[in-house]
Amino acid sequence: MPGAMQERLTDIGPPNFEEFLPPVIKKNYGQWKYHEIPQKGVMVHVAESGDKIYSVRVGSPRLISIDTIRFYAEVADKYCDGYLRFTSRHNVEFLTTVEENVEKIKKEMEAYGNPVGGTGPGITSIVHTQGWVHCHSAATDASGIVKAVMDDLSEYFTSKDLPAKCRIALACCLNMCGAVHCSDIAILGVHRKPPTIDHNNVNKLCEIPSVSASCPTAAIRPSTVDGKPSVEVIQENCMFCANCYTVCPAMPLNDPEMDGVSIWVGGKVSNARSAPKFSKLAIPYLPNTPPRWPEVTEAVRTIVEVWADNARPYERIGEWIDRVGWPRFFKLTGFEFQKEHIDDFKHAGLSFNRTAQLTR
Amino acid sequence: MPKEYKTPMLDELEKGPWPSFVKEIKLAAKNSPMSNDLLGLLERSYNERIGHWKHGGIVGVMGYGGGVIGRYVDVPEDFPNISHFHTIRINQPSGWFYTSDALRTLCNIWEKRGSGLTNMHGSTGDIVFLGTKTDELEPIFSELTEAGFDLGGSGSDVRTPSCCVGPGRCEWACYDTLKLCYDITMRYQDELHRPAFPYKWKFKMSGCPNDCVASIARADISIIGTWKDDIRVDAEEIKNYDKAGMDIFNDVVLNCPAKCMKYDAKAKAIEINNDDCRHCMHCINAMPKALRPGTDTGAVVLIGSKAPIVEGALLSSVLIPFINLDDEDEREDFFDLIEEIQDVWCEEGKARERVGEFIQRVGMGNFLEAIGVEPIPEMVAYPRDNPYVFYEDYYDDEEEDE
Amino acid sequence: MALTVEQIADEMYKQVEEAAQVKKKLKPGDLTKTMIKLHEDEGVDKKMCKAAIRELVNNGRCVYTYFGGSFIEIPHKEGASND
Numbered sequence: 028m029p030g031a032m033q034e035r036l037t038d039i040g041p042p043n044f045e046e047f048l049p050p051v052i053k054k055n056y057g058q059w060k061y062h063e064i065p066q067k068g069v070m071v072h073v074a075e076s077g078d079k080i081y082s083v084r085v086g087s088p089r090l091i092s093i094d095t096i097r098f099y100a101e102v103a104d105k106y107c108d109g110y111l112r113f114t115s116r117h118n119v120e121f122l123t124t125v126e127e128n129v130e131k132i133k134k135e136m137e138a139y140g141n142p143v144g145g146t147g148p149g150i151t152s153i154v155h156t157q158g159w160v161h162c163h164s165a166a167t168d169a170s171g172i173v174k175a176v177m178d179d180l181s182e183y184f185t186s187k188d189l190p191a192k193c194r195i196a197l198a199c200c201l202n203m204c205g206a207v208h209c210s211d212i213a214i215l216g217v218h219r220k221p222p223t224i225d226h227n228n229v230n231k232l233c234e235i236p237s238v239s240a241s242c243p244t245a246a247i248r249p250s251t252v253d254g255k256p257s258v259e260v261i262q263e264n265c266m267f268c269a270n271c272y273t274v275c276p277a278m279p280l281n282d283p284e285m286d287g288v289s290i291w292v293g294g295k296v297s298n299a300r301s302a303p304k305f306s307k308l309a310i311p312y313l314p315n316t317p318p319r320w321p322e323v324t325e326a327v328r329t330i331v332e333v334w335a336d337n338a339r340p341y342e343r344i345g346e347w348i349d350r351v352g353w354p355r356f357f358k359l360t361g362f363e364f365q366k367e368h369i370d371d372f373k374h375a376g377l378s379f380n381r382t383a384q385l386t387r
Numbered sequence: 388m389p390k391e392y393k394t395p396m397l398d399e400l401e402k403g404p405w406p407s408f409v410k411e412i413k414l415a416a417k418n419s420p421m422s423n424d425l426l427g428l429l430e431r432s433y434n435e436r437i438g439h440w441k442h443g444g445i446v447g448v449m450g451y452g453g454g455v456i457g458r459y460v461d462v463p464e465d466f467p468n469i470s471h472f473h474t475i476r477i478n479q480p481s482g483w484f485y486t487s488d489a490l491r492t493l494c495n496i497w498e499k500r501g502s503g504l505t506n507m508h509g510s511t512g513d514i515v516f517l518g519t520k521t522d523e524l525e526p527i528f529s530e531l532t533e534a535g536f537d538l539g540g541s542g543s544d545v546r547t548p549s550c551c552v553g554p555g556r557c558e559w560a561c562y563d564t565l566k567l568c569y570d571i572t573m574r575y576q577d578e579l580h581r582p583a584f585p586y587k588w589k590f591k592m593s594g595c596p597n598d599c600v601a602s603i604a605r606a607d608i609s610i611i612g613t614w615k616d617d618i619r620v621d622a623e624e625i626k627n628y629d630k631a632g633m634d635i636f637n638d639v640v641l642n643c644p645a646k647c648m649k650y651d652a653k654a655k656a657i658e659i660n661n662d663d664c665r666h667c668m669h670c671i672n673a674m675p676k677a678l679r680p681g682t683d684t685g686a687v688v689l690i691g692s693k694a695p696i697v698e699g700a701l702l703s704s705v706l707i708p709f710i711n712l713d714d715e716d717e718r719e720d721f722f723d724l725i726e727e728i729q730d731v732w733c734e735e736g737k738a739r740e741r742v743g744e745f746i747q748r749v750g751m752g753n754f755l756e757a758i759g760v761e762p763i764p765e766m767v768a769y770p771r772d773n774p775y776v777f778y779e780d781y782y783d784d785e786e787e788d789e
Numbered sequence: 790m791a792l793t794v795e796q797i798a799d800e801m802y803k804q805v806e807e808a809a810q811v812k813k814k815l816k817p818g819d820l821t822k823t824m825i826k827l828h829e830d831e832g833v834d835k836k837m838c839k840a841a842i843r844e845l846v847n848n849g850r851c852v853y854t855y856f857g858g859s860f861i862e863i864p865h866k867e868g869a870s871n872d
Contacts, residue, residue, distance in 0.1 A: 035529075037450060038576040042535045044481035044565050047489060048555060057554035057563065061676045072556050080556060088408040090517070092415040092422075093494035093503045100487035100494075111490075113483035113507050115551065115600050122556075141406045154510060159432035160408075160425070161458060161474065161517055163442040168432065170408040171400055178403030185404075203694035205510045206605035209702070232868045234812055237857065241739070243697050270697050274739075274857030276442065276868060283436035296604045298596035298611075299669040300642050303603050303702055317433040318399040340638050341673065373699060441869035444856030450846055452853025463871040470871040542859035543816070581843065582859030583817040733818050738858050 049110035051080050051124050067186055068143035069129055082120045083132045086142045086152050086177070086184055089117040090160065090170050098139060106132050116152045116194075118145050144185040148192055148341075150331070151184065153177060155197040156204045158216075163276075164269050165199035166216030166286040167315050173197055175319040176214070176327050183331070190338040190347070193331060194295070201268050211344040212330055213291035213306045214323060220285040221265040222278035229257040233275035241274040266372070288313045290326050292356075293345030301346050307353075309360070311367035326362075333359045352386045389420050392427035396434060415503035421518050422502045424468040428460060446473055446521050448528040452582040454538025455524060471520045472502070475527060476513035476539035478572065478579075481565040482552045483508065492534045500527050511589070512549030512600075513539035537576075544582035545575045550592035551599040559671065560594035561612030561684035562712045568592050574722070584729070585736035585745075595680065596668045602692075602703070607742045608725065609689040609703040610712075616681035617661040618670070624677035626655045639673045685711040688721070690728075691743030701743040704751075708765040724758065731757045750777075791832040797824055797841035802850055805861055814860040817842050 048056070055074035062072040070082045087095075099119055103111040106128040112120050119141075121132045133143045145151035153176065156162065158169030176195065183189055196207035199216040207213040229235065238258055239247045246264035250257055258278075260271075271278045290313065294306030309330065313322040330344070337359065338347035348356045357364045370378045400409045412429070415422035428439055443457015456474040463470040477493075493514065497503060502518035509515040514536075519527065531537065539547035548571050551557070553564030571590050572579070578588075591602030594612040602609035629635055635657070640648045647663035648670065650656070657670075657678075671678045688710055689703035707724075711717050728742065731754070736745045746754045755762050764770075801820045808815050821838040842861060845851040854862045866872070 035449070036532050037537075038580060039532060039535070039537045040573045040576055041478035041537060041569070042480050042489065044484050044555075044569055047480055047484035047486050052555050057560065059554070059556065059558035059560075061558055061679075063676070072558070082556065086406060087507065088406045088411060089506055089508075090408040090411055091505055091507055092411045093498055093505065094414045095411060096490050096494050096505065096507065100490045103487045109487040111485055111487070112552070113485075115483075115512075115549070117507065119507075140410070142404065156510065157506075157517075159429060159438045159440075161440060161472070162438060163440040163458070165438045165440075171433070174400050174403070174405055174407060174409075177405035181404040198694075201695050203696070203700075206601060206694050208694055208700045209601065209604040230812070234814055237738070237814075240737075241697070241857070243699075268696060270739075273442075273696075276856070281437050286436070296598050296601040298598060298603075298665075298667045299672055300644055300667055303598070305700060305702070315436045317436065318396040340634075341642055341669070442856065443867055443869045445852060445854045445862075445865070445867040447853060447855075449849070450843075452846070452855065452859050456855075457867065457869065459869045459871050542853070542855040544859065577839075581817075581846070582853060582855070583821075583839070583842075584859075585816070585818065586858065734822075738816065 047110070049080070049108065049122055049124075051078055052122075054078065055080075064147050067149070067188075068133070068146055070146055079124065079126075081123050081126060081129050083123070083129055083136070083143055084114070084145045084151075085119045085121070085136045086145055087117055087119055088170065088174065089152070089155065095139075102132060102135050105135075116145075116154055118152050142181060142185045148188050148190060149183045150180050150189065150193050150195060153195045153197055154205045154207065154210075156199045158199040162199060164202060164272055164281075166218045166281070167199050167288050168317065169197055169199045169216075171317055172214060172288070172320050172323055175321075175324050179324045179328055180331065189331070189335050191341050191343045192297075193334075193344065195327070202273070208291070208305050209294040209296045209303060210306050211292065211295065212327055213294065214327070215289045215291060216286065217289045217312065218267040218269055218280040218282070218286055219312065220280060220282045221260050221262050221267070222269075222271055222280050224252075224258060224260065225277040225279075226252040226255055226257040228277040229275065230255060232277050238271055238275045238278070241270045243268060243270065247271055283315070287315050288320070288323055290323070290330075292330055293343075293348050295343050295345055300341065301343075301349070304345055306345075308368050309356075310362055311365060329360050329362075355386060389416075389423045390427065392423070392430060394426060394430040397426065397430050412504065418498070419501075419503045420468040421472065422504055424466040425472070425502065425504070425518065428462070428466050428469060431462075431465075440472075443473065446471075446524065448524050448538065451538060451580045453541040453544045453580055456541055458518070469518065472518040473521065473524065475501075475516040475519065475524070476509060476511075476541055476547065477516065477531060478537050478539040478547050479508055479512050479514050479549070481550055481568040481572075482555050483512075484555065489534075493536070496527060496530045496534065500530070511539070511546050513547045538580065540579045540582075540587075542582040543584045543586050544580070544588070545578040545584075546587050546589045547579070548572050548575075548590040548592070549600055551594050553592075553594040557594060558675065559597065559612075559668070559680055561614055561680055562594060562610075562686050564592040564594045564610075564612070567610065567712060584733060586739050586741050588729070588742070596666055597672065603689060604692050604702060605694060606692055606703065607690065609692060611687045611689065612684065613666045613687050613709065614681035614684045615709060616683040618659055618664065618681060619679040620657065620659070621677050621679075622656060625657055625674065628674050628677055629655045633674070635674075639670050642669050642673075643667075644669070685709050685713075691741070691746055693741045693743050697739055698744050698747070701741075701747070703743070705766050706760070708763070724760070727758045792828055792837075794837055794840045794844060797828075797833060797837055798844045798850075800824065801838075801841055801861075802845060805845075805851055805863060809863055814854070814862060816858065816860055820861060
């Protein structure tokens with residue numbers, strides 16, 4: 028339809044957020060003075076003017092139907108003059124100036140099966156990716172593990188406090204659509220088998236030089252197989268990143284027996300106290316065991332409980348481990364320290380323990 | 388009559404206290420044969436422990452190169468309703484604020500033209516519509532436009548910018564994240580919809596060093612609010628925290644990374660050496676009624692973070708130690724610099740090389756030279772500790788002429 | 790002689806076509822760099838190249854594709870499609 032294109036309206040951008048701000052926010056924009064958390068999941072922000080806004084934070088599965096969104100809209104109409112927002116961790120926040128509405132919102136949401144919580148020192152919703160629901164390169168499911176882990180830890184969302192915030196995130200492969208690499212606990216889907224090469228299709232579907240160039244360890248070389256232009260993979264140089272598969276669909280790595288999950292700990296993005304840092308490997312591999320991944324939920328619970336029992340107030344998991352040392356972490360969690368825990372990619376030496384300072 | 392799938396594996400995930408995505412898929416499946424097939428397919432994945440999706444690479448809306456991600460099931464004979472199941476990314480409003488009416492409008496479009504399943508929101512920040520057919524893409528686009536919404540980014544373009552709640556509802560916002568996010572999004576509409584870069588480019592804006600949108604971990608340009616003057620102190624409120632049982636010495640003072648606080652336990656008073664303050668936010672987080680950021684506020688601009696693919700994960704590092712984003716001139720200088728950086732990266736960057744990896748490859752010193760920025764000590768954690776220096780100025784200009 | 794946006798678009802189209810014959814995909818940046826290299830004296834700059842790419846895509850002669858990065862290609866049936 029070449030003709031139609033000319034009259035088409037494009038590049039209008041998102042709606043201006045100002046259309047969606049409740050009046051109390053418009054009035055006190057940039058003039059907030061302090062906030063308090065009267066109960067878990069509820070915040071009250073007080074403005075210089077004395078105005079108050081109550082936010083009721085509600086956990087959601089992130090993958091939600093329009094029925095549920097319409098329910099949120101209905102609750103917002105009933106108690107919040109139609110105003111609500113979502114958070115960077117997939118929670119919903121109902122915004123009201125009427126204190127009495129807080130308990131009513133809470134009741135409605137809990138009756139719908141969506142818990143109120145996620146504020147202060149504790150666990151909030153797990154940032155996660157699509158998994159088997161919608162992704163071609165997933166090494167594990169995302170929503171299922173998140174559901175199982177949050178079922179197991181929901182008390183830390185709704186009622187129980189921990190020493191500090193604990194941010195959990197899940198990515199179903201190394202592409203890390205969720206950028207989980209700076210989380211207190213990261214659950215990361217991993218492949219462990221080099222790509223299977225579909226030699227009939229490599230040249231049909233892919234640009235061979237780009238496929239070779241896509242490999243961070245230069246393990247992919249052009250090659251001719253049965254007279255057809257294709258590629259070969261130096262198996263021992265493959266570290267299963269799946270970048271080649273992203274560039275070339277004829278090189279899948281997915282495998283039911285070999286795919287699974289790794290667990291990482293101690294990252295953070297906040298600058299509070301210590302600088303932002305990456306998560307470090309705690310468990311190199313756990314198998315995919317749907318529907319409830321008991322090995323994963325147990326590992327996450329172990330980390331949370333060991334940290335809760337040993338950390339000082341305000342100490343994030345990584346800060347606690349920095350203080351007591353990694354040998355203590357592995358001893359207390361009972362996780363086995365293996366060859367895979369020692370980095371062997373670029374700058375690996377920086378992670379060796381270059382001091383004689385050791386705890387007993 | 389839609390096929391009825393038995394889903395014993397998924398049914399397990401309807402149990403337990405946390406809200407269930409399976410319940411959501413089942414809700415959508417009541418009205419959508421697509422969601423019904425998705426349910427069947429997912430049960431199959433749970434049994435086989437493997438995904439069944441193929442990544443498309445061409446479907447989209449006319450004229451745009453981003454915003455739609457093609458998806459096809461690899462067993463279309465068994466699940467014909469999700470033979471196509473494309474994702475649409477819709478640019479969220481700054482700070483994810485909505486009215487109920489706006490949400491209903493989105494729901495109505497998606498009920499008519501797609502699976503009825505969404506992500507609120509995707510990791511980058513977009514509203515995600517999960518699953519529709521190729522033929523529906525254009526009608527969805529025009530109905531979204533009608534409703535005042537536009538598509539977000541995907542591929543090698545400016546990805547949908549996102550920001551924290553900022554001055555909308557946070558006392559720590561050191562600049563207007565909501566407005567800057569909106570302004571940047573509008574300024575880069577062309578770059579957002581028509582991918583022309585070596586790889587993706589993300590802007591993320593956090594109003595204070597708590598960095599609630601994780602900008603330092605995943606944005607090519609991380610803009611993190613901070614302040615230059617002294618922390619504001621309300622002495623009375625400090626006493627109230629003490630009265631309420633807070634261990635101010637151990638939990639606040641000893642946790643200060645700069646050791647710039649003194650506590651007088653008798654007077655219940657804090658003294659801060661603001662010259663040494665690192666603006667980390669800890670003391671302010673701990674006592675929001677007593678301590679607040681200063682009033683001479685702005686932001687730190689950092690560059691280059693990314694997830695592992697391709698050459699390993701990076702955190703952003705300091706590019707501009709302080710910028711006053713309310714100042715028209717400073718803002719324009721900032722946008723000029725961004726343009727300069729994108730030009731250099733487009734000229735020299737390799738395919739699938741984020742700007743952070745590009746800087747690693749060419750060297751930060753060379754990169755700064757190329758974009759015309761002077762190196763300053765704020766940019767490094769420490770100066771180099773290896774003596775293999777690429778000295779350049781080992782002869783004068785005159786000698787060069789001879 | 791200054792080149793028009795239409796002429797740039799036509800030449801870019803040929804480059805895309807030729808690249809496709811050797812199974813090569815071009816990024817918008819590749820097209821822009823090549824055109825400026827060939828025709829800088831004839832007034833071709835980034836802005837014109839951008840306009841030319843927009844023209845090519847808007848009138849449907851080329852499409853954006855996004856398998857392993859974003860490219861400009863001649864419209865084709867995609868590999869993953871089940872149609």
